[in-house]
Every structure is written in C-alpha cells, then in structure tokens.
Amino acid sequence: MDAEKLEHFRRTLLEQLTQHTANVRESQASALEMVAADDGVKDSVDMSLQDVSQEIQLRLGERESKIVADIDQALLRIDEGSYGECARCGKEIPERRLEAVPTARYDAECQTLIEAADGTDDIATL
Numbered sequence: 001m002d003a004e005k006l007e008h009f010r011r012t013l014l015e016q017l018t019q020h021t022a023n024v025r026e027s028q029a030s031a032l033e034m035v036a037a038d039d040g041v042k043d044s045v046d047m048s049l050q051d052v053s054q055e056i057q058l059r060l061g062e063r064e065s066k067i068v069a070d071i072d073q074a075l076l077r078i079d080e081g082s083y084g085e086c087a088r089c090g091k092e093i094p095e096r097r098l099e100a101v102p103t104a105r106y107d108a109e110c111q112t113l114i115e116a117a118d119g120t121d122d123i124a125t126l
C-alpha cells in the first residue's frame, strides 16, 4: 500500500477515534442531566449521579474500549508497515474492505473462517 493510501486510512482511523471519544462524553453528559432534572431523586442526587455515572462507564466502557483498542491496533499496524495485510494468511486485504472496515485485521475469507469458529479470533482453533 502506498504512503498516500496509508495516510488516508490513518486520518480515517484518527477521526473515528475522536468520534468515539465524543460519543462517550455526550452519552455520559445527557444521562447525568436526566438524573439531575428529576426532582424525585434530589435528596439522594449525589448518590444517584455516582451510580448512574458508574453504570454508564461500565456499559459504554466495554464496547467503546474494544472499538478504541481496535483503532489503536490499526494505527499501530500503520506505523509498523503491516496495515492492510491479513493477520492470518498474510494476503493483502482489499482496499474496498478497508474502506468499509478500516480496523479490519483479516480478509473476507479468513474473517468467515474465524466467525465460523464460534466468533473467536483465536487462530489456534482453526
């Protein structure tokens, strides 16, 4: 993959990273506003805010931290020069696939095999 293409994907990944960080902040802020606006919980608002905040952190945290980790790994592969290669068979991942899924680690063929192996990406089980 040439430097121009790599730079294109790097920018796309960085934009997604920024977007996911913003998503988390917005969700947290609106949930906290809802709790603060509820008169019924005024007396225990400090406690409620804490509970809600923790619950959101937990729920969003798992999903978002996986997405962020995927993006981080993709950016790392760009730095290492292995971006766009299938992590299982080493073939080039088609650019069309990378446009759709910039964090893709496998080509479609290997992805299908991995998903067939019960959704695990542990290649030792294939």
Ligand SMILES: [Zn+2]
Residues within 6 Å of the ligand: 086, 087, 088, 089, 090, 091, 106, 107, 109, 110, 111
């Ligand atoms: Zn492959």
